[in-house]
Amino acid sequence: MSLQIIINGIALGSVYALIAVGFALIFNILKFSNFAHGSIMTASAFLGYLFAIKTKLGLFPVIIVSMLSGGILAILGELIAFRRLVVRKASPIYYFVSSITLGSLYEAIVTIGAGPNFYNYPRFFKKLVISIGNIVISRSDMIMFLTSWLALGLLVVMLAKTRIGRAVRAVSFDRGTASLMGIDTIHHIQLAFFLSGALGGLSGVFLGINYTLYPQLGNLVTKGFIASVIGGLGSMSGAVIGAVLLGLTETLLINFIGSGYAPVFTFLIMLVFLLVHPQGISGSNVQEKA
Amino acid sequence: MKKTIAILLLALAVAVSANAAPASNEVLVGCLQDITGPTSTLGKMIKEGAQWAVDEINKSGGIKGRQVKLIVYDTRGDVQEAINAFKRLCTSDKVSAIIGPPVANIGIAIAPISEQYKVPVLGFAIDDRATIKPSGQPYKNMFLFQPSSDQQGAIMADFAVRERNLKNFGIIYNQGNAYSVSLVGPFKDTLKNLPGTNVAIEVPYQPNDKDFKTMLSKIKAANVDAIYAPNYTQELILISQQARAIGFNGPLIFGLDACPPFASLCGPEADGVIYINNITESDPQIQDISQAYLQKTGNIATNKFFLGYDVMKIIAKIVETVGDDPEAVQKAVENLTGYVGLTGTITINPATHQTIGLEMIMHEIKNGQPVVLKRYTAPTKK
Numbered sequence: 001m002s003l004q005i006i007i008n009g010i011a012l013g014s015v016y017a018l019i020a021v022g023f024a025l026i027f028n029i030l031k032f033s034n035f036a037h038g039s040i041m042t043a044s045a046f047l048g049y050l051f052a053i054k055t056k057l058g059l060f061p062v063i064i065v066s067m068l069s070g071g072i073l074a075i076l077g078e079l080i081a082f083r084r085l086v087v088r089k090a091s092p093i094y095y096f097v098s099s100i101t102l103g104s105l106y107e108a109i110v111t112i113g114a115g116p117n118f119y120n121y122p123r124f125f126k127k128l129v130i131s132i133g134n135i136v137i138s139r140s141d142m143i144m145f146l147t148s149w150l151a152l153g154l155l156v157v158m159l160a161k162t163r164i165g166r167a168v169r170a171v172s173f174d175r176g177t178a179s180l181m182g183i184d185t186i187h188h189i190q191l192a193f194f195l196s197g198a199l200g201g202l203s204g205v206f207l208g209i210n211y212t213l214y215p216q217l218g219n220l221v222t223k224g225f226i227a228s229v230i231g232g233l234g235s236m237s238g239a240v241i242g243a244v245l246l247g248l249t250e251t252l253l254i255n256f257i258g259s260g261y262a263p264v265f266t267f268l269i270m271l272v273f274l275l276v277h278p279q280g281i282s283g284s285n286v287q288e289k290a
Numbered sequence: 291m292k293k294t295i296a297i298l299l300l301a302l303a304v305a306v307s308a309n310a311a312p313a314s315n316e317v318l319v320g321c322l323q324d325i326t327g328p329t330s331t332l333g334k335m336i337k338e339g340a341q342w343a344v345d346e347i348n349k350s351g352g353i354k355g356r357q358v359k360l361i362v363y364d365t366r367g368d369v370q371e372a373i374n375a376f377k378r379l380c381t382s383d384k385v386s387a388i389i390g391p392p393v394a395n396i397g398i399a400i401a402p403i404s405e406q407y408k409v410p411v412l413g414f415a416i417d418d419r420a421t422i423k424p425s426g427q428p429y430k431n432m433f434l435f436q437p438s439s440d441q442q443g444a445i446m447a448d449f450a451v452r453e454r455n456l457k458n459f460g461i462i463y464n465q466g467n468a469y470s471v472s473l474v475g476p477f478k479d480t481l482k483n484l485p486g487t488n489v490a491i492e493v494p495y496q497p498n499d500k501d502f503k504t505m506l507s508k509i510k511a512a513n514v515d516a517i518y519a520p521n522y523t524q525e526l527i528l529i530s531q532q533a534r535a536i537g538f539n540g541p542l543i544f545g546l547d548a549c550p551p552f553a554s555l556c557g558p559e560a561d562g563v564i565y566i567n568n569i570t571e572s573d574p575q576i577q578d579i580s581q582a583y584l585q586k587t588g589n590i591a592t593n594k595f596f597l598g599y600d601v602m603k604i605i606a607k608i609v610e611t612v613g614d615d616p617e618a619v620q621k622a623v624e625n626l627t628g629y630v631g632l633t634g635t636i637t638i639n640p641a642t643h644q645t646i647g648l649e650m651i652m653h654e655i656k657n658g659q660p661v662v663l664k665r666y667t668a669p670t671k672k
Contacts (some may be wrong), residue, residue, distance in 0.1 A: 004507060004536070007502050007503065008503050008507065011503075012501055012503075014499075023621070031666065101327055108360040115330070117331060118524045120527070120555050120556075120557070128531065128535050128559075129533070129535045129537075131537070136537050137537060138503075138534055142638050173444070210500075210501075211501070211528060212500075212524055212527060212528065214524070219498070251504050254504045254505065255507075255508060256502050258493070258494065259465075259493075259494065259495045259496050259499055259505060260465065260494065260496060263496075
């Protein structure tokens with residue numbers, strides 16, 4: 001049965017990986033932990049849900065709607081919570097604090113609208129699992145696994161090879177110099193937020209399918225945060241690898257120690273990383289991050 | 291400008307509080323429930339049931355000509371909020387009785403405080419600590435109007451072994467939730483008295499856990515016949531789906547919270563779930579009210595709705611007989627015998643303040659619909 005446990009671990013890791021990709025994007029570009037990411041996931045997942053029950057269309061249109069709404073919510077959030085900080089060149093710690101309050105705002109709006117109940121997406125998959133011999137893999141976990149690597153791949157290619165990607169990277173290195181070079185920093189920051197929000201929408205839909213949809217779904221962003229820390233600032237692939245490792249570790253810990261103590265060990269591992277190897281698995285050294 | 295605003299606010303506050311003074315010819319009944327918060331689906335349904343009963347009573351002339359007013363306070367799943375609201379109901383609202391919560395941690399928190407006041411609390415929290423003091427004596431004002439966790443756990447275990455011949459059980463339960471924990475002990479104790487049975491594995495989980503696959507895999511690996519999971523609806527949905535996803539196809543035994551709308555929320559994985567309920571939906575009286583409520587609000591009336599309804603009707607009947615003084619109501623509740631309600635024939639045992647012989651019905655979900663399996667009379671508390 002231990003192969004099944006490992007598969008479960010990777011499956012859980014894929015859930016976290018999809019969250020981590022969106023989270024790490026902002027972590028890398030703007031050097032702060034965007035804790036509003038969680039509530040953007042939840043809010044866009046709910047908007048996708050409303051779309052799903054009103055129009056009864058399949059999984060794909062729902063994902064498109066969620067991604068779009070996630071992107072728009074993120075851009076709106078940037079305007080409300082971060083624009084003035086960008087303009088005033090504030091230190092990353094202020095972004096972090098602002099993101100927490102933005103997150104609370106979005107979550108509160110979702111709670112007022114959705115009530116404290118939980119909701120289920122209409123059944124998108126006829127069969128929930130794929131069975132290979134003795135092993136079962138959940139369909140949505142499989143899709144999350146593939147999608148997070150796909151999203152990662154596309155993002156890395158975009159950042160490395162395209163002109164816009166280069167501009168975004170320039171903004172992340174040094175905002176002042178980038179704007180001196182004629183790069184419109186605000187627009188590129190907005191682009192980064194839009195992409196992060198879209199990825200948040202994507203994760204939200206799959207989290208909703210996996211765990212039912214409820215206003216506190218965004219609390220899972222903490223796992224994305226831990227994954228990014230383990231994976232290292234400055235590396236998106238590190239965040240995804242970190243997430244899969246996190247999922248594996250948690251599953252093994254739950255299996256052998258039980259669900260009560262597993263989070264203790266997870267956080268201990270994160271603390272060890274922060275103390276011993278703060279640049280993470282594949283990150284680079286950065287002066288200031290929040 | 292600021293001074294004007296302050297004066298206007300003060301005037302508004304005075305006006306509001308003046309309007310809030312109760313009309314003296316109304317019968318006041320308190321309703322202390324989670325309307326928001328994690329267990330709001332339960333609390334809202336009790337309130338809706340109670341309100342439906344109030345509307346019925348008021349339409350047919352009220353209690354001896356007096357209209358009934360339900361004063362609802364939202365406890366928000368927060369113990370402190372609940373205690374404050376309880377005190378308000380007893381002291382400034384001066385209600386005759388309180389319809390209490392089904393949630394154990396709130397019930398347990400209110401119980402010791404209720405000793406200082408005179409208002410009886412007719413609640414549904416099945417954990418014994420909400421009605422009975424550590425000394426074994428009941429709290430003066432706390433009453434339980436559905437079978438306790440001892441009785442429900444015993445019924446479920448008895449059914450599983452005697453009717454379904456299940457021998458090995460795995461238990462998965464929420465370690466941080468009093469309701470869940472209180473149903474595990476009686477189940478295991480009943481199994482001890484049934485030869486050939488055993489609990490192969492017990493897996494606790496934490497309140498915010500949503501991924502049960504690993505824990506369910508452990509249970510499956512222990513080769514159990516059935517899984518017992520006395521948890522709240524959201525977790526039951528995930529447990530059903532994930533148990534079937536990892537390939538466990540044996541019976542799943544759930545508590546009250548697998549009643550409708552669990553089956554429609556969960557989908558096809560709900561088939562084969564066995565659960566306990568206070569009512570059965572096909573009962574004609576239940577159906578009449580369910581249909582009317584569905585038409586009026588578009589929502590399904592759950593078992594909690596009918597618990598709230600019955601208790602409100604009981605309070606109304608008592609007030610009609612003995613008047614609205616809370617102490618008189620308390621005495622009458624303590625000695626309530628043979629009230630025929632929608633959730634069964636209710637008699638209160640004065641020694642425990644809990645029900646005697648109240649019926650519970652075991653159901654199975656087939657094709658998304660509950661099917662009645664067997665009616666049980668709750669065993670007498672030892």
